[in-house]
Amino acid sequence: MKWSCLHTHTNFCDGKADIETMCETAYAKGFESIGFSSHAPILKKTGIRTKSSIKEKRLDEYIDRVLKARKYWNGKLSVYLGLEVDYVHGLCGPADADIQALPLDYIIGAVHFCSLPKKNEFFSVDESPENFRLGLEQFDNDGYAFCEAYYNIYNNMINAGAYDILAHLDLIKKNNDLFRFFTPGDSRYTGLLKKTVNLIAAARTDAEKNGVSVPVVEVNTGGMNRGYSSEPYPSRDTLKLLAEQNVPLVLSADAHTPDQLGKNYEAAMKEMKEAGYTGMAFFAGRREGKAVWQEEALAI
């Protein structure tokens, strides 16, 4: 199996190591490739202040450094330039002209922010448990209403297009082990997932028809790697729904430190296999404006 991680953060955003160290580690671990995916800047477009995003003024430097690393590692390790782009409904997303103008190999579309029903502000579902509880209170502690609000935004991102990878599909569950605000098997929750997976399948068909990049879904071990979750994003039930619709999966670690590169990949592949997958998507670069994916057998 060819090892890779396209979802990698560095000290340009909320990662802990620099680009060069992450490349060295990926190479030492026998990776075929590594892709960098700093959180795109959002402050100007949304007014949301977050320490996670790369600063607007450092974006060019980030691009430069990744392209330099690509040159340096040429022939040993494929280095790709990406961004994890937040979709904040009505304010920003992967389809934005300034994002599309960048020389990116791929875009990871992600939803971290939900608008709060009682306040004119946004809330990240990726927050600490204390802050997460405050967000949940805004939905009168109705976990299903909260999930519905989250997936509505995710669905809007799917429909808006212009991404290559859909990030951590069920990130909303991050604090569910702690607060149990929804039951994963409850039809009020599974119904939301079914709708979202159907939209992904439809978006793939449309992209194919329109000759644009056909998106894949990531299996992300970030929650496991940082101790929030005992399973990858998305859960096995959702992976089964994706398998039924033949949606390819790309495996990533959402690595914020060198040791997280490739961490929990075996566990994630086991989940993929249990869900009915025999292979996964391996990124082979961008050609004519489209991400190129190759099928790789699961190493399990």
Ligand SMILES: [Zn+2]
């Ligand atoms: Zn993310």
Ligand SMILES: [Zn+2]
């Ligand atoms: Zn990330």
